[in-house]
Amino acid sequence: MTISILAVLFLAVILVISFVGFRAIIRQGKDPADINKEKCSICRTQFNRSQLIERQIGDYRLLHFCQSCIMSLHNEMLSKN
Numbered sequence: 001m002t003i004s005i006l007a008v009l010f011l012a013v014i015l016v017i018s019f020v021g022f023r024a025i026i027r028q029g030k031d032p033a034d035i036n037k038e039k040c041s042i043c044r045t046q047f048n049r050s051q052l053i054e055r056q057i058g059d060y061r062l063l064h065f066c067q068s069c070i071m072s073l074h075n076e077m078l079s080k081n
């Protein structure tokens with residue numbers, strides 16, 4: 001009796017793990033639409049990659065800037081001169 005309960009529990013655990021894994025795979029399947037999206041490094045708003053300017057800082061850091069942040073940087077620079 002104890003062994004059959006353990007077996008059922010074991011099966012349930014396997015089912016839960018496979019279900020969670022399956023959902024993770026489905027979510028990854030949705031990713032291609034999100035691959036083109038990136039957050040602006042300044043305002044953290046999500047934009048399409050085509051709307052952002054990309055700059056690599058150092059060897060690994062990749063920064064993205066949206067139009068409104070670039071404009072505000074531009075205005076800040078203009079107001080300095």
Ligand SMILES: [Zn+2]
Nearest residue numbers: 040043066069
């Ligand atoms: Zn921004």
